[in-house]
Amino acid sequence: MLVLPKGVRHMPAYLPRATQEAVVEAVRGIVQRAPLFVPAMPRTGKEMSVRMTNCGTLGWVTDKERGYRYQPTHPLTGEPWPPIPEALLDLWRQVSGYPHLPEACLVNFYAPDARMGLHQDRDEADFAAPVVSVxxxxxxxxxxxxxxxEGGTKSFRLKSGDVVVLGGEGRLAFHGVDRIYPSTSALLKNGGRINLTLRRVTKPHEGPA
Incomplete structure (x- = not known):
């Protein structure tokens, strides 16, 4: 039995097929308004192998000149990001255990040869909120x-509809994607994998608004 680091939860097949289809349709609408772009590493300008976009009041971006950051507008169009679909807000309410809604949803598209190196999600102001990944x-x-x-790692297979939560002691766990298994799902018409990562970026206001 696979034992995951403390605070890391894997919920296999959490989203039923109908919900997956509805979320994919919502993502298509997001991409129409906020087109996928190729992010680049800070300093080196090396392009990542994924294409990405965002929805929510803030979106995560990176480029050679300004590095990792959140901003309220698309880096190419200058337009505000589309809102987070209600189905994803419902998911956050169900699994996050956190009283405030996410502000950002990063949309990563993985072609068959795409990867994501080990990294931490640490560009947010409050680590009390978990990271929820679909x-x-x-x-x-x-x-x-x-x-x-330096810590050891565990690898396991994620399938369509799986949800992973990094929270508590696991909020800053290193994580990444070693490979894609092509043609293992018929959900996306042209294949590939979509990963949606919900995050709270800023600290909630203290006391009454």
């Missing part, structure tokens, strides 16, 4: 470790 489409080999690069 897999749609082809399977992937997901790797998760400890809160330092």
């Amino acid at each position: 897999s749609l489409g082809d399977d992937c080999l997901f790797r998760v470790g400890q809160t330092t690069r």
Whole structure:
């Protein structure tokens, strides 16, 4: 039996097929308004192998000049990001255990040869909120470790409809995608994998609004 690091939860097949289809349709609408773009690493400008976009009041972006950051507008169109679909807000309410809604939903599209190196999600102001991740489409080999690069890692397969939560002691766990398994799902018409990552970015206001 696979034992995951503390605070890391894997919920297989959490989203039923009908919900997956509805979310994919919502993502298509998001991409029409906020087109996929290729992010680049800070300093080196090396392009990542995924294409991405966002929805929510804030979106995560990166480029050579300004590095990792959140901003309220699309880096190419200058338009505000579309809102987060209600189905994803419902999911957050169900699994996050956090009283405030997410502000950002990163949409990553993985072609069959795409990868994501081990990294931490640490560009947010409040680590009390978890990171909630949804897999749609082809399977992937997901790797998760400890809160330092020296810690050991565990790898397991994520399938369409799976949900992973990084919270508590696992909020800053290193994680990444080692490979995609092509043609393992018929959810996406042209294949590939979509990963949706819901995050709270800012600290909630203290006291009454």
